[in-house]
Amino acid sequence: MAQIHGFRVKNFKALKDLTLGKLWNQQFSEPLTPMTCVIGKNGVGKSTLFDAFGFLSDCLRLGVEEACDAKGRGGFARILSQGQSGPIEFEIYYKEDGNARPITYEVAIDVDSSERPYVVRERLRQRRKDQKRGWPFSFLIINDGRGLVWKGETEGRQIVEPQELDLIGLIDDVEKEESAETEVIELSDRRRLGIATLGSLKQHPRISRFRSFIEGWYLSYFTPDAARGLPLAGPQRHLNIHGDNLGNVVQFMEREHSKRFRIILDRIAEKIPGIQKIDTHKTADGRLLLRFNDRGFKDPFFVQQMSDGTLKVFAYLLLLEDPNPPPFICIEEPENGLYHKLLETLASEFREHATGRRGGSQVFITTHQPYFVDALDPNEVWILEKGTDGFAMVKRVSEIPFVKNMVSEGQPLGALWYSDYLESR
Numbered sequence: 001m002a003q004i005h006g007f008r009v010k011n012f013k014a015l016k017d018l019t020l021g022k023l024w025n026q027q028f029s030e031p032l033t034p035m036t037c038v039i040g041k042n043g044v045g046k047s048t049l050f051d052a053f054g055f056l057s058d059c060l061r062l063g064v065e066e067a068c069d070a071k072g073r074g075g076f077a078r079i080l081s082q083g084q085s086g087p088i089e090f091e092i093y094y095k096e097d098g099n100a101r102p103i104t105y106e107v108a109i110d111v112d113s114s115e116r117p118y119v120v121r122e123r124l125r126q127r128r129k130d131q132k133r134g135w136p137f138s139f140l141i142i143n144d145g146r147g148l149v150w151k152g153e154t155e156g157r158q159i160v161e162p163q164e165l166d167l168i169g170l171i172d173d174v175e176k177e178e179s180a181e182t183e184v185i186e187l188s189d190r191r192r193l194g195i196a197t198l199g200s201l202k203q204h205p206r207i208s209r210f211r212s213f214i215e216g217w218y219l220s221y222f223t224p225d226a227a228r229g230l231p232l233a234g235p236q237r238h239l240n241i242h243g244d245n246l247g248n249v250v251q252f253m254e255r256e257h258s259k260r261f262r263i264i265l266d267r268i269a270e271k272i273p274g275i276q277k278i279d280t281h282k283t284a285d286g287r288l289l290l291r292f293n294d295r296g297f298k299d300p301f302f303v304q305q306m307s308d309g310t311l312k313v314f315a316y317l318l319l320l321e322d323p324n325p326p327p328f329i330c331i332e333e334p335e336n337g338l339y340h341k342l343l344e345t346l347a348s349e350f351r352e353h354a355t356g357r358r359g360g361s362q363v364f365i366t367t368h369q370p371y372f373v374d375a376l377d378p379n380e381v382w383i384l385e386k387g388t389d390g391f392a393m394v395k396r397v398s399e400i401p402f403v404k405n406m407v408s409e410g411q412p413l414g415a416l417w418y419s420d421y422l423e424s425r
Contacts, residue, residue: 001097001327001360001361001362002094002095002096002097002209002213002327002328002362003032003034003094003095003327003362004021004032004092004093004094004328004362005021005022005031005032005093005094005095005102006019006020006021006022006023006026006029006031006032006091006092006093007019007020007021007032007052007053007090007091007092007093008020008023008089008090008091009049009052009088009089009090009091010081010088010089010090011080011081011084011086011087011088011089012048012052012055012079012080012081012088012090013045013048013051013079013081014044014045014048014081014386014390014391014392015045015048015049015052015081015391015392016081016084016389016391016392017391018045018049018392018393018394019394020032020036020038020382020394021093022093023091023093023104024093024102024104024125024136030379030396031093032362033354033377033379033380034351034354034355034360034362034363035350035351035354035355035362035363035365035376035380036362036363036364036365036380036381036382037364037365037366037367037372037373037376037380037381037382038364038365038366038367038381038382038383038384038394039366039367039368039373039381039382039383039384039417039422040383040384040385041385041386042368043386044384044385044386044392045384045386045391045392046332046366046384047332047366048392049366049384049392050219050330050332050366051071051073052090053217053219053328053330053364054071054219054330055067055073055079056090056092056107056214057214057215057217057219058070058071059107059109059193060193060195060196060211060214060215061215063189063191063192063193063196064109064117064118064119064191064192064193065116065117065118065191068117076088076109076111076115076117077111077115081391082390086109086110086111087108087109087110087120088108088109088110089106089107089108089109090105090106090107091104091105091106092104092105094210094213096209096213101126101127101129102126102127103124103125103126103206103210104123104124104125104126104136105123105124105195105210106121106122106123106124106125107119107121107122107123107193108120108121108122112190116191117191118145118190118191119142119145119190119191119192119193119194120143120144121141121142121143121144122140122141122142122147122193122194122195123138123140123141123142124138124139124140124195124206124207124210125137125138125139126139126206139206139207140194140195140198140207142185142187142194144190145186145187145190146184146185146186146187147184147185147194148182148183148184148185149182149183149185149194149198149204149207150181150182150183151181151182151183151203151204152181152203152205153205153206185198195207195210195211195214196211199211199212213327213328216326216327216328217326217327217328217329217330218238218239218241218319218326218328218329218330218361219241219330220241220243220319220329220330220331220332220334221241221242222241222242222243222312222315222316223242223243224243224308224311224312224337226242226243226244227243227244227246227303227311227315228303228304228306228311229244230247230287230304232248233251233285233286233287233288234248234251234286235248235249235251235252235255235256236248236249236251236252237249237252237324238322238324238326239315239318239319239322243311243315246290246303246311246315246318247287247288247289247290247303249318250280250288250290250318251287251288253318254280254288256323257323260323264318264321265277265278265279265280266278267317267321268313268314268317268318268321271313271317271345271349272310272313272314273339273342274294274295275292275293275294275295275310276293276294276295277292277293277300278290278291278292278293278314279291279293279300281302289302289303290302290303290314292306292310307337308337309337309338309339309342312334312336312337312338313338313342313346316331316334316346316349316350317349320349320350320353320360320361325353325360325361326361327361327362328361328362328364329361329362329363329364330364330365331363331364331365331366332365332366333366333367333368333369334346334365334367334372335367335368335369335371335372340369340371341371343369343371343372343374343375344371344372344374344375346372347372347374347375347376348375350363350365351363351375351376351380369414370412370414370415370417370418371414372414373413373414373417374412374413374414374415376413376414377398377407377413378396378397378398378400378403378404378407378413379396379397379398381396381397381398381413382394382395382396382397383395383397383417383422383423385423385424397413397422400421400422402421403416403421403422406421
């Protein structure tokens with residue numbers, strides 16, 4: 001399963017320049033863990049960091065101009081860090097699996113002369129086979145809509161003429177690059193990412209896999225009220241970001257994985273306090289409804305009658321049981337509406353999924369809740385704070401020797417956070 005080892009964002013709202021994990025040019029840093037949690041006070045930028053992943057996903061799905069306007073962002077000028085002249089930049093350092101060579105994706109977005117957002121530059125890098133050091137090979141380079149792309153999986157001799165490079169302004173970028181098959185490209189729309197177009201072509205498998213990786217991200221905007229609605233009949237493979245197709249996913253699991261689904265329902269029921277059994281009921285119009293058998297009551301309750309917390313826990317656990325889970329799950333404040341003693345269990349479920357043998361999803365979470373943090377290791381937790389300039393800064397909790405020692409002596413990490421031992425002094 002692909003995993004993000006490092007993420008950098010520049011000039012995006014409160015994130016003027018923030019790096020989590022390991023980048024191609026910061027090899028001494030530790031990579032992000034399969035489960036990563038970001039904590040901090042209100043207003044330090046946790047929601048902004050969550051939205052940074054959402055913005056990048058929207059750029060691929062909608063285009064950069066639409067992404068700037070989506071989800072109430074208010075346009076490029078509103079999301080550009082205050083006092084900065086741009087561009088907004090993102091960098092992702094990731095591996096497709098444990099043995100693969102890491103790939104770096106870089107993208108910069110700015111406004112043109114008409115004040116409309118466009119893609120200034122875009123690049124994908126990967127070290128050659130057996131290359132341990134040195135400059136990674138760039139198999140996609142695009143500047144202002146024009147650039148070069150290398151086909152296939154392997155690198156060999158460069159066949160692009162120098163005058164072609166000079167013509168598109170890339171001579172300084174690629175004069176040292178090598179490839180067996182190179183293509184000069186010009187995009188028809190500078191407001192769409194190059195990986196959106198090239199990633200759909202079979203001759204660019206590495207770009208295609210990276211595009212699929214981002215397309216597969218699951219950023220949760222789950223709302224219990226949406227999950228209570230009665231969807232139209234019809235199975236759907238995956239839970240959507242709002243959870244309003246919960247019934248459709250149940251129908252898919254019942255149809256395609258019937259025996260396993262019964263086991264899943266029993267397993268989830270054991271983890272939700274007060275629930276004795278969860279089963280399904282098929283209506284006359286073909287819908288499949290969930291029924292929750294509460295201890296002490298003879299008749300079961302349907303989704304519409306269940307509490308917000310019960311629905312959230314069920315949705316999260318069902319998401320983790322997906323036979324084909326998303327590569328990256330991002331959840332903001334999963335603790336909302338949940339009984340505090342459930343949080344350690346939920347954290348353990350997320351970690352087990354992220355580190356399990358079946359190769360589950362990488363999980364990224366923001367939280368305010370110390371009880372959730374109690375179940376985490378210092379290496380999994382990052383604390384976000386506001387710097388003296390008003391912009392966010394971040395550090396890994398395991399880099400605080402006193403805290404690391406206290407946890408090794410048995411002190412709960414969440415309790416140390418509650419007592420302000422994780423904050424800058």
